[in-house]
Amino acid sequence: MTETLPSTVDVLVAGAGVAGTATAILLAKGGLSVVLLDRCNDIEDYKSLCTHFVQPVANSVFADLGLSRLLEPAYSVRTKAAFLVPGGSIDTDGGYGDDPVTAYAHNIERRVFDPELRREALACGVTLAMNSSVRALQKTPDGFSAEIVSAYDDTTRLTCRFAVAADGRASALGRLLGAPVQSHPNDRAAYFCYCTGIDAPRDNKSIFALHGNEMAFLYPQIEGRTLLSIYVKHERLAQIGQDGDMFAFILEQMKTHLPDVDFSNATLDGRVYGYKKYDNQLRPPVTAQMAFVGDASISIDPMSGVGCSFALKSARLLADAILAQPGSPTEALDAYAASHQQFFPAHCDGIIADSRVAKTDRAVGETYRYILADEQLQRRYLVLTARLITPAQFQKSYLLSVARRRSSVSL
Incomplete structure (x- = not known):
């Protein structure tokens, strides 16, 4: 383990990705003791498959986290979406609106974001245990009793008032508690890769080309890198062939959908990531008195690019609810469930419907x-x-x- 774990803590958070680490930081800044666990080996580890597009709705959370610097050019690219659609382009001047806090989105690579979040958590007094996970969990009158196990089979028993599942789409805590899962079909496959040799669009715009039921997105990143992503109907993957070159297929799609972009010097930087099947998945924000944040609660079509934004938003809502009533877990979790319901379903319903690609x-x-x-x-x-x-x-x-x-x- 990263350090010796206390036997009693206010909050246990499982999962040190964006949602879990943001939750831990906000609660620690609010004066609560927090243990944060993750299966990864090192605080420098990061999630590879992500659009890295953080929508303006989450911008205010960076200041709350003490990480406003991540919105500066050294760490991210200030951007705004431009859409190429049938019949023309949706690409207005200026930002998204007049409020300077929400005027722009930001492309923040997870190789930057995840380690910076964890370092901030340590600076805030969060106890961070890498190579660790929850093996068993029991409800107690005052909260939870958890059995924490490390990769080296060290075991610690820990009690807490609040437990938070931030352990992703496959949530082990969700399985332990039998949290119900809603699954909705997604008719698209998704593939991502980083490239060098592609000039950033004017004003560092992120380009979203929507043609019929298939799409191609381009996100400028720091250090001259570009993230490319494509979304194609499942049956189209047969065109690649068993031994096909996925990078060549991605470039072909990008050239078709973005004819004004010069891809002649594009060079793959790393590997191609993707999902052949990525059904939309939802868990309730609270199950058996445990809160779920980020992908553990909402994991939907990556085409929407909402993963990081929704992770930060859910962390903020949960922290607000707990800090308002730290001594009343039931009331705090009821408040979180209510605020979660007020914001997320309206957006999720539209994204899920769009992923069925039934439009003519x-x-x-x-x-x-x-x-x-x-x-x-x-x-x-x-x-x-x-x-x-x-x-x-x-x-x-x-x-x-x-x-x-x-x-x-x-x-």
């Missing part, structure tokens, strides 16, 4: 025709993708715009 080209073209014809609606669309408004709020703006245009045509 005609229907998609008709939708974007109205958006492209109304600059204000384009801005609302971008604000939606920043997760600053809900799909329902955008839909209201869309319908009003359509009604106005149809009324003006009839006159």
Whole structure:
């Protein structure tokens, strides 16, 4: 283990990714004692498969964490989405809005983000145990009793008032507690890779090309790197062949969807990562008095690029609820469940529906025709993708715009 674990602690967090470490930092800054566990070997380890696109909705959490520096050019690329859609492009000037806190998104590589988070956790007094996990967990009148085991078979018994599952999509704690899982089909496969030799788009825009039911995304990163990702229908993978070159396939898709980008000097930096099957998966934010944050609660189509943002948002909501009522776990967890329900389902429902790729080209073209014809609606669309408004709020703006245009045509 990284250090000797205490026998009693206020909060036990399993999983030292973005959601778990952010939760630990916020609670430690609020004066609670926190143990943070992770199966990884070292604090420098990081998650490889990620879009690294942090939407503006999560920007304020960086200041709360004491990590505002991560939004500076040395650590991340300030960016904004530009969408290439049937019929044109959605690419307005300026940021997402007038609020300087939420004006831009940021591309933050996990090789930077994860270690910086863990170092900040240590600086805040969090007890960090790498190579460790929860082997057994029992509910007690005052919280939980957990059996912690390290990779070297060292075992520690620890009691806590709050336990937090931040251990990802496959959540071992979720299995221990029998947390229910909702699974919704995702009709797309997803592949990611880093490259060098690609010039960053104007203003460091992140380019999202949406053509029919398939997509290609380009994210500029620090140190001249670029993250490419493609989303294709499962049956298209057969074109690659068993011995096919996935990087060549990705470049082919990028050139098709982004014809104005020069990929002639693109060189693979690392390996290709991907999911042939990545069904949308949801767990309740609270099960058996345990809180779930990040991918342990919401793990949905990576096309949406919400993983890091939702991780930070759920950490903030949970920390707020616990710090408001640290001596009343039931009330605190009820408050977390309520705030979680208020924010996340509205966004998740739209993302899950979109992952079924049931839309026809005609229907998609008709939708974007109205958006492209109304600059204000384009801005609302971008604000939606920043997760600053809900799909329902955008839909209201869309319908009003359509009604106005149809009324003006009839006159």
